[in-house]
Amino acid sequence: MAQYARNAAAVAVIRLRNPPVNALSLTVLQALEDGLKRADADPSVKAVMICGENGKFSAGADIQGFSSPKRQGIALGPLVSLIERSEKPVVAAIEGIALGGGLEVALGCHFRVAHVQARMGLPEVTIGLLPGAEGTQRLPRLIGVPAALDLITTGRHIPATEALKLGLVDEVVEENTVEAGIRLANKLIASVSLENVSSKENRELCKHARILTGCPAGQPLGPRRLSLKPIPRLPNMEAFLSEALVKVKKQARGCLAPELCFQAVKAATEQPFADGVQRERELFNILLTSGQAQALQYAFFAERAVQRWTTLSGASWKSASPQPIRRAAVIGLGTMGRGIVTSLVKANIPVVALEQDVEYLNTGRKAVMLLLEREAMKMGQDAQSLDFHNPARLQFTVDFDGLRDVDLVIEAVFENMALKKEIFKKLSGICKPGAFLCTNTSALNIDEIASATSHPQQVIGTHFFSPAHVMRLLEIIYGRHTSPAAIATAMQLAKAMKKVGVVVGNCFGFVGNRMMFPYVQQAVFLLEEGSRPENVDQVIEDFGFKIGPFRMSDLAGLDVGWRSRKGQGLTGASLPPGTPARQRHGRRYSPLPDLLCEQGRFGQKTGKGWYQYEKAGGRTARPDPWLHSFLSEYRDTHQIKTRFIDQEEILERCLFSLINEGFNILAEGIASGPEHLDVIYINGYGWPKHKGGPMFYASTVGLPRILAKLQKYSEAHPDVPELRPSAFLKKLVAAGNPPLKEWMSCSGSQSSKL
Ligand SMILES: CCCCCCCC(=O)CC(=O)SCCNC(=O)CCNC(=O)[C@H](O)C(C)(C)COP(=O)(O)OP(=O)(O)OC[C@H]1O[C@@H](n2cnc3c(N)ncnc32)[C@H](O)[C@@H]1OP(=O)(O)O
Ligand SMILES: NC(=O)C1=CN([C@@H]2O[C@H](COP(=O)(O)OP(=O)(O)OC[C@H]3O[C@@H](n4cnc5c(N)ncnc54)[C@H](O)[C@@H]3O)[C@@H](O)[C@H]2O)C=CC1
Structure with a gap:
C-alpha cells in the first residue's frame, strides 16, 4: 500500500509501503492514486512528497505480477502522467533504490532529491522488458538521448552522484532525505504562492525561490513536466542512432529486449510524446508476450530461490549459521588459484597464497598482482580499499605453517586425487580444527578427499569457474560428512565475493560438468558422422x-x-591392448x-x-x-559414411542429452530443484539467460517432445547410454507434462523453492 500523511506545513506525504522493496503492486498503485487525488482535493495541501518505507523508494513493478494471467487494474503509465499533471508541486525523496517503475514514478514528479547512497536505474531490459510506464519517453527528455539509451539498454544501476551529474536528480543529500524533500516542497510552496503577491520584499523572495527550483515566473511547474520538454537535439542524431543500434544488437546476442528498448527511445526522438508513449506500449506488449521476458524473470527468481538451500539429509539455510571468515588461504596459484585470490582480496578478506616452490610462487605472485592491478584500474577511486600491497591483506608463502590461523582454505592444485589427499592430510594436521577446508576440484569425489582429514565435516567443494575473478558461479558441493555450518559459510563466502552460490550433492562432475559431458560427447560424435x-x-x-x-x-x-x-x-x-x-x-x-x-x-x-x-x-x-x-x-x-547433419539434429543431440542428464541429477537428489541447474548453466556455462537455463528451456519445448526426440536418437545410437531417456523424464511425461514448479513433487524427494 501507500500511506498518506499530512504535516503542519501543508505538504502531503505519500509513502510507498510494500516490504521488502516497495514493489509497485496493484494495491500500492491504487493507494498512490488515492493519495494523489486526496492531496489534490484538499485545498490546505500545497505540495506533495512521495517517498518509500524502510529507506527504499521502490524496486519498480511487482515482477511476480507480470506472470499473473489475470493482471488487471490501474496501470502505472497513466498514474505517472497523473503525478506529472498535478497542479501542486510533487517531490520524490529517493532513498535506497529507485528502479524500473520506481524511477518512472520519480520521473513523473516535478523534483527529485536523492540520498547520496541511493541507486537508480531502469533495469527492465534485464528481465526482458522495457520501461513501460513512459520511462523511455521521459528519460531522454531529461538527460538526453545518449545517456538515456545507455541506461535503458543496459539496465545498469547508477549511484546518486552520477544521477546528479546526468541531471536525473536535482539534489543529493547526505542527511535525512525525507526531511530534505519536505524542505524543498516548502520552498516550492513559497515560490508558487509568492508569484501573485506584489510587494517588493515578496518579489525578491519569489525570485530566490525560483532560482532554487529553476522554475520561470508565472509557470512554476511547466518546465518540470518532462512530457512537455523537447528532446535535447544532437547535431548528428541519425548517425548516432544507427551506430548505437549496431552496438546494442551486438551485445544483445539474440535477446530481444535491448533492441526494442532502443526502438522505444528512437520513437521519442521522432514523435510527439503521446505517440512515443503509444509506440512504447506496443513494444512493451511484444516483449511481454515474447517468452524471453518469462525466461528472464524466471532466472531472476531462480537466482534468489537457490539461496534457500537444502540437502538430502534435511539440513537447510533456515537452521545453519555461517561462520565468520577473517582470514583465508589459497593453495596453488595456477589458472584458478590466481582468480580465487583476486576474488577474496576484492571481498576484503585477508589472504595467504601458497605455492609448491619459490619459482611457482614468484610466477603466481606476478600473475595475481597483474590481475589485482587491472581490477584496481577498473574500480577507480574505490581501489584504495583493496590495499593488496599490504602483507596483512595479501601474503605469499611456500610454508604451510603460515596457514595455522586461517579460518578457511581453498585448495586449487592439479586435478589429481593422490595430490589432493596429501594436501588435505597436511591441512588437517596444521590448520585449527574449526577451519573450513575447501577443494576447487572440478569433478573428484569430495568424500574421498575428506577421508584424508581428521575432520571431514569441515571439508566442502567450492567449484569456481574460469576466470575465477570474473565468473559469477560458485558450485558448492557437500559431501557425506560436510556440516551445515560449512555449507552456510561457503554460501556466505559466495555472497561476499558477489558470486551466486549453488549447493549441490557429490557425484562425478557434480552438476555443471556432469551435464556438460554428454553435450561435448555428442558434439564430437557429430564430427565423426559428418x-x-x-x-x-x-x-x-x-x-x-x-x-x-x-x-x-x-x-x-x-x-x-x-x-x-x-x-x-x-x-x-x-589402455589394454586390443581395446576397440x-x-x-x-x-x-x-x-x-x-x-x-x-x-x-x-x-x-x-x-x-x-x-x-x-x-x-x-x-x-x-x-x-x-x-x-x-x-x-x-x-x-573407420568406415563411417559421411552424412549431412542439419541444424535441428545438432542442436537437439547436444542440448537434449545435456537436459537428459539434468533429469537424472534431479532424480538422484544431487540438486534440489531445476532452478539450481538453470542458475548453474546461466552463470557458469554461458547458457543464454533469455532462454532461462536448460531445464526451463526443456519446459518451454515441452517434455513429451524432448522424450520423443531422445527416444529417436537413442534408437539410432543404441551404444550411447547418455541418449537413453531418463526415467524421471518419462515419469514427468506420464504425469501429464506438469509445469516446472511441480516437477520435484513428482520426484517424491523435494519441492520447488520458486
Ligand atoms: C502489464 C504491466 C505493465 C507495467 C508497466 C511497466 C512498469 C515497468 O517499467 C516495469 C518494471 O518496473 S519491472 C521491475 C524493474 N525492477 C527490477 O528489475 C528490480 C529487480 N530487483 C532488484 O534488482 C533487486 O531485488 C534489488 C536491487 C531491488 C534488491 O536487491 P537485494 O539483493 O537487496 O535483495 P533481493 O534478494 O534481490 O530482493 C529482496 C526480495 O524482493 C523481491 N523483489 C525484488 N524486486 C522485486 C520486484 N520488482 N518485484 C517483486 N519482487 C521483487 C526478491 O525476489 C526478494 O524476494 P525473496 O527472495 O522472497 O526475499
Ligand atoms: N582450469 C580450469 O578451467 C578449472 C580448473 N578447476 C580445478 O582447479 C584445480 C586447479 O586447476 P588449474 O588452476 O587449472 O591448474 P594449474 O595447473 O593451472 O595450477 C595448479 C597449481 O597448483 C600448484 N601446485 C601443485 N602442487 C602443489 C602443492 N603441493 N602445493 C602448492 N601448490 C601446488 C602448481 O604449482 C600450479 O601452479 C584443479 O583441481 C582443476 O580441476 C576447476 C574449475 C575450472
Missing part, C-alpha cells in the same frame, strides 16, 4: 551460447581432458580429441586444435582445412 567443428559451434552460438563446444575446448586446452581420460584409463599407455578404437566398456567412444592431442594440437595455447589460430596463444579461430581432411580420413579408416 559435421565440422564450425557447423556445430555455429548452431550452438546461434542458439545464444557465448561460445560453442569446440571453440570452448580450444580455449580451455584439449590437454586438460586428455590428462583426465588418461587418468581414467580411457586412453594412453594404460571407438568403444570403451561396451559404449561408444570417440578417440578424436585424443588423436588431436597426440598431434600436439592443444587448442589456442599451441595455435592449433579444432581450429587454427594466427599463432600459439592466438585468439581468432579459423576453420582448418587440415582438420577437415583429417576428419575425412578418420571416417574412411
Whole structure:
C-alpha cells in the first residue's frame, strides 16, 4: 500500500509501503492514486512528497505480477502522467533504490532529491522488458538521448552522484532525505504562492525561490513536466542512432529486449510524446508476450530461490549459521588459484597464497598482482580499499605453517586425487580444527578427499569457474560428512565475493560438468558422422551460447581432458591392448580429441586444435582445412559414411542429452530443484539467460517432445547410454507434462523453492 500523511506545513506525504522493496503492486498503485487525488482535493495541501518505507523508494513493478494471467487494474503509465499533471508541486525523496517503475514514478514528479547512497536505474531490459510506464519517453527528455539509451539498454544501476551529474536528480543529500524533500516542497510552496503577491520584499523572495527550483515566473511547474520538454537535439542524431543500434544488437546476442528498448527511445526522438508513449506500449506488449521476458524473470527468481538451500539429509539455510571468515588461504596459484585470490582480496578478506616452490610462487605472485592491478584500474577511486600491497591483506608463502590461523582454505592444485589427499592430510594436521577446508576440484569425489582429514565435516567443494575473478558461479558441493555450518559459510563466502552460490550433492562432475559431458560427447560424435567443428559451434552460438563446444575446448586446452581420460584409463599407455578404437566398456567412444592431442594440437595455447589460430596463444579461430581432411580420413579408416547433419539434429543431440542428464541429477537428489541447474548453466556455462537455463528451456519445448526426440536418437545410437531417456523424464511425461514448479513433487524427494 501507500500511506498518506499530512504535516503542519501543508505538504502531503505519500509513502510507498510494500516490504521488502516497495514493489509497485496493484494495491500500492491504487493507494498512490488515492493519495494523489486526496492531496489534490484538499485545498490546505500545497505540495506533495512521495517517498518509500524502510529507506527504499521502490524496486519498480511487482515482477511476480507480470506472470499473473489475470493482471488487471490501474496501470502505472497513466498514474505517472497523473503525478506529472498535478497542479501542486510533487517531490520524490529517493532513498535506497529507485528502479524500473520506481524511477518512472520519480520521473513523473516535478523534483527529485536523492540520498547520496541511493541507486537508480531502469533495469527492465534485464528481465526482458522495457520501461513501460513512459520511462523511455521521459528519460531522454531529461538527460538526453545518449545517456538515456545507455541506461535503458543496459539496465545498469547508477549511484546518486552520477544521477546528479546526468541531471536525473536535482539534489543529493547526505542527511535525512525525507526531511530534505519536505524542505524543498516548502520552498516550492513559497515560490508558487509568492508569484501573485506584489510587494517588493515578496518579489525578491519569489525570485530566490525560483532560482532554487529553476522554475520561470508565472509557470512554476511547466518546465518540470518532462512530457512537455523537447528532446535535447544532437547535431548528428541519425548517425548516432544507427551506430548505437549496431552496438546494442551486438551485445544483445539474440535477446530481444535491448533492441526494442532502443526502438522505444528512437520513437521519442521522432514523435510527439503521446505517440512515443503509444509506440512504447506496443513494444512493451511484444516483449511481454515474447517468452524471453518469462525466461528472464524466471532466472531472476531462480537466482534468489537457490539461496534457500537444502540437502538430502534435511539440513537447510533456515537452521545453519555461517561462520565468520577473517582470514583465508589459497593453495596453488595456477589458472584458478590466481582468480580465487583476486576474488577474496576484492571481498576484503585477508589472504595467504601458497605455492609448491619459490619459482611457482614468484610466477603466481606476478600473475595475481597483474590481475589485482587491472581490477584496481577498473574500480577507480574505490581501489584504495583493496590495499593488496599490504602483507596483512595479501601474503605469499611456500610454508604451510603460515596457514595455522586461517579460518578457511581453498585448495586449487592439479586435478589429481593422490595430490589432493596429501594436501588435505597436511591441512588437517596444521590448520585449527574449526577451519573450513575447501577443494576447487572440478569433478573428484569430495568424500574421498575428506577421508584424508581428521575432520571431514569441515571439508566442502567450492567449484569456481574460469576466470575465477570474473565468473559469477560458485558450485558448492557437500559431501557425506560436510556440516551445515560449512555449507552456510561457503554460501556466505559466495555472497561476499558477489558470486551466486549453488549447493549441490557429490557425484562425478557434480552438476555443471556432469551435464556438460554428454553435450561435448555428442558434439564430437557429430564430427565423426559428418559435421565440422564450425557447423556445430555455429548452431550452438546461434542458439545464444557465448561460445560453442569446440571453440570452448580450444580455449580451455584439449590437454586438460586428455590428462583426465588418461587418468581414467580411457586412453594412453594404460589402455589394454586390443581395446576397440571407438568403444570403451561396451559404449561408444570417440578417440578424436585424443588423436588431436597426440598431434600436439592443444587448442589456442599451441595455435592449433579444432581450429587454427594466427599463432600459439592466438585468439581468432579459423576453420582448418587440415582438420577437415583429417576428419575425412578418420571416417574412411573407420568406415563411417559421411552424412549431412542439419541444424535441428545438432542442436537437439547436444542440448537434449545435456537436459537428459539434468533429469537424472534431479532424480538422484544431487540438486534440489531445476532452478539450481538453470542458475548453474546461466552463470557458469554461458547458457543464454533469455532462454532461462536448460531445464526451463526443456519446459518451454515441452517434455513429451524432448522424450520423443531422445527416444529417436537413442534408437539410432543404441551404444550411447547418455541418449537413453531418463526415467524421471518419462515419469514427468506420464504425469501429464506438469509445469516446472511441480516437477520435484513428482520426484517424491523435494519441492520447488520458486
Ligand atoms: C502489464 C504491466 C505493465 C507495467 C508497466 C511497466 C512498469 C515497468 O517499467 C516495469 C518494471 O518496473 S519491472 C521491475 C524493474 N525492477 C527490477 O528489475 C528490480 C529487480 N530487483 C532488484 O534488482 C533487486 O531485488 C534489488 C536491487 C531491488 C534488491 O536487491 P537485494 O539483493 O537487496 O535483495 P533481493 O534478494 O534481490 O530482493 C529482496 C526480495 O524482493 C523481491 N523483489 C525484488 N524486486 C522485486 C520486484 N520488482 N518485484 C517483486 N519482487 C521483487 C526478491 O525476489 C526478494 O524476494 P525473496 O527472495 O522472497 O526475499
Ligand atoms: N582450469 C580450469 O578451467 C578449472 C580448473 N578447476 C580445478 O582447479 C584445480 C586447479 O586447476 P588449474 O588452476 O587449472 O591448474 P594449474 O595447473 O593451472 O595450477 C595448479 C597449481 O597448483 C600448484 N601446485 C601443485 N602442487 C602443489 C602443492 N603441493 N602445493 C602448492 N601448490 C601446488 C602448481 O604449482 C600450479 O601452479 C584443479 O583441481 C582443476 O580441476 C576447476 C574449475 C575450472
